[in-house]
Amino acid sequence: MPKILIVGGGYAGFYTAWKLEKWLRAGEAEVTIVDPLPYMTYQPFLPEVAAGSIEPRHAVVAQRRHLKKTNVVTAKVTGIDHASKTATITPEVGEPWQFDYDVVVVTGGAVSRTFPIPGIADNAIGLKTIEEAVAIRDRVLTNFDKASNLPAGPERDRLLTFVVVGGGFAGIEVFAELRSFASSLLEFYPQLSFDDTHFHLIEAMGRIMPEVSLETSHWVIKHLAQRGAEIHLDTQLQSAVDGVIELSTGESFESDLIVWTAGVMANPAIVRTSDLPVEERGRIKTRADLRIGDEDDIVADAWAAGDISAVPDLTGGGVGGYCVPNAQHAVRQGKLLAKNIVAVLRGEEPKQYFHKNLGAVAGLGIGSGVFQSGKIALKGLIAWFAHRGYHGLAMPSWERKFRVFWGWWNNFFLGRDIVSLSALQQPRAAFEAFAARPKPAVAAAPAEPAAAPKAVKAPAKAKAEAKPKAEAAAAK
Template identity: 60%
Template structure:
């Protein structure tokens, strides 16, 4: 039995394993997926998790629930040595160990691109995983509670200030959804006014949403500004120490929430810890059929797809063009990858990956969106409906589709859920501070219990 090892359980890795499970014959090959998380994150839903429009768990697809015949290993691949056909795995517990393979699939995905800006490492949240989206939402809700108890002043103003760095799709969608949530929250806090909210979007380039045209991008900026936001174009973040934001334009302000969404970088294991061929961006060199290598020098039995692979884009008919790193490509590359691996196992020819874009669609907050397909541009509520419709169809498995639709239907009747669960990030705090007194001390509960016992005895 041949060993197929998949590094990464994201879009491309999940769909590769899922496709292989459905088509592999008994005893033909064994599939193993290595990933530190037990689920695939459906990242297009993260902005709606931020806004509370989707339950956090519904944006995650359990690997064990849907990959029934795949061996799943919880760990991080730290090194790939194709010359020895081995990868090094670092589990959450225990020592590193090696796995061997006959066929390797690298779908490790990209990581958040960070810059050495003072304060970012200590203050900022990313927006790439479910945990980060939940933390951003809880931070905003907690800030509202704290601000409502404070008088007007610098501390209250800081709590009600939100800053996003990065004007790509994830940044703009997260920014728009959080702005929508904050605007709706003001109505539930009579102590606060809408004019106290300060939302800043910082983008180093002269435009946001590079995937859409110039005019639609300008429309998005105008729409956000009409809703009270500030969009800083051609501006860089210089410092964010202790929440004090300094911009390259010279402007300075305090922020209570800082979100970093300024692009992706290649996965460190692909960029620095492999003997496979990579390009100048640190991405794996991949042929059109998703085999690692070049047309003249393919690497036998090694495949790659997704954000850490430089896949030729045959749909644009432009020499040197590569597919953009988004979910639309990663899902379809995973499906093609499974078919090509099966073809090689059975002595058939592989097929090149070709996908013509279906257009781009983005949510800008509840009831607001934008869609573009070539010259066709749709704005506002219809585009928002298209966004929800497309992604509920695209999220894998009917089980997840039904759960998401149920939450949306409930929100129509009762609105968003605005409960903050920030305390779950320190689940033992109440137990330690109240129920477990230091030696020589008595807890309040223990003292009360003793008094009650004396009264009963009397």
């Protein structure tokens, strides 16, 4: 059987494997998926995870549970040599090994793209993983706990000042969700008031959310301003050293939580360790039929999809002529990629990827959202229902859908859970503090020095000779 290697288990990789299981005949091919994480993260839910509206484990999909016919390998692919059709697989424990394949599918996704701004690498946190979303949630809760014990002043302001960098969909959603989350927490902290909390979003461009109309983006800015959140347009972050935010406008304030959402880039750990062609922005060159290559050349038996690939947008609506890196494209590319692989294995021609953007929908906190499709724009509660309905149904597998909707239902009646589990980052701290340890070994006592020899009496003749000499010395 031909061996199909899928590099990366995100949207595109997971859906490719999931649909290959459905469409491949028994014995037609052997599929292996390799990813350092044993789950796929549904990233549109990360803002709600950060705001405590979704249980973190409900926003991820276990690969081993839902890919029952696929070989799941939890490890990193640290090299792809397509000339020899081998990949280097490096597990967290153990030695790397070479994997021989017949067909490779590169769906390694993207990572946060940052700029060399002082302090960002040391103080900011991204929003690409479930772990980052959980850490943001716990930081907000922990900061409220700390601030409630402090008098009004700079230290309390620092703990209750939250900054988001980047005004795209991810940035606006997490910004609005955190504002909603903080407002809901105030009833549990009578020592704090609404005016004690400060929210700042920093965007270098002159507008936010380019996926929606300018009118809709203006409504979002006004809506968030009414909720006590400030958006800085045409503003660049110049420094964040030690949490001190310095803006290009001259403003300066301190923050204990900086969330970075200002762009993504193709996963360099995969792109830079393969011999596959790469375009100028660091993405793998990919044709419209999802085979790696360009219009003139095709790399045989090599496919790519998702954020790591530069797939032409045949609708003409993409940025620079390519599909934008979002879940809407990655999911659909993964499904088509599986069909195309099966088609080529059976001697048929692959189809080109063509998907016209269905629109954009964003949650802005409990009971508020925004939806844009063409000239149709929805705002407020109805858009919030559209956001939850769309993403709830888009979650892979009915098992995951049920968990997400059940969590929302419970929160409607019981409210959001407000327990911080920040201690999870150092889970052994409490155990180590009180754990009994062996007593230190008692050092052996030093040996007693040997007894000094007894003085020997001088002979009488010597005493007699010494006595006149001593008297003479005394006389002098």
